[in-house]
Amino acid sequence: MTRLLLGLLLIALPLCELALLIRTGQAIGFWATLGLVAGAALAGAAVMSRQGLTVARKTQAAIALGLSPAGPALDGAFLLLAGGLLVMPGFITDGLALLLLIPPMRRAVARWCVRRLAESVHLELKAHEARRQGNTHEAQPNLAGGPIIEGEFERLSEKAPAPHPGNGADRL
Numbered sequence: 001m002t003r004l005l006l007g008l009l010l011i012a013l014p015l016c017e018l019a020l021l022i023r024t025g026q027a028i029g030f031w032a033t034l035g036l037v038a039g040a041a042l043a044g045a046a047v048m049s050r051q052g053l054t055v056a057r058k059t060q061a062a063i064a065l066g067l068s069p070a071g072p073a074l075d076g077a078f079l080l081l082a083g084g085l086l087v088m089p090g091f092i093t094d095g096l097a098l099l100l101l102i103p104p105m106r107r108a109v110a111r112w113c114v115r116r117l118a119e120s121v122h123l124e125l126k127a128h129e130a131r132r133q134g135n136t137h138e139a140q141p142n143l144a145g146g147p148i149i150e151g152e153f154e155r156l157s158e159k160a161p162a163p164h165p166g167n168g169a170d171r172l
Helices: 002-028 030-064 070-087 091-100 103-120
Strands: none
Touching: 002 030, 002 091, 030 070, 030 091, 070 091, 070 103, 091 103
C-alpha cells in the first residue's frame, strides 16, 4: 500500500508543481516566476556546496569529543536534501526545503525517519554508560573517558542457518 502511495506521489508531485508554476506565471508574469525558480536553485546550490565540508567537520568534531557522529551526519544529510529540493524547479519542493532549513523542524523530521527505520527493521538499541567507580565487574575501564556502548542485534526477518551435517572435522 505504501509503495502505491509513493508511486502516486512521484507522479502527482511534478504535475502539481507544473500546475503551480503555470498559475504563478499567470499571476505575476513569466519573468518573475523564472526569477523565483532561478533564485531558489541558486540558494539550493549554495546550501549544498556549503554543507559538504561543514558536515565532515562537525562529524569529525563529534568523534574527537567521543560523541556519536550520527547527529551531525543526519543533520547534514537533511541540509543537503533541503539544498537538493531547492534546486528542483517548483514551489512545493521549495516549501519543503525551507521547512528542512529550520533546525527544530529538521531534527523532528530526522527523529521521525530514524524511528520509522528502527520500526521497519525491528531494531532495538540498548545503551548504558560504564561506571568508573572502581567496580571492574560491572564494566571495563574506559580509556577514552567517554561512554561505552555495548549492543547486541538479531535479524528477526532471517532464520538461523541450519547446522552443518558433517562431524565437525571439516571445519577449522
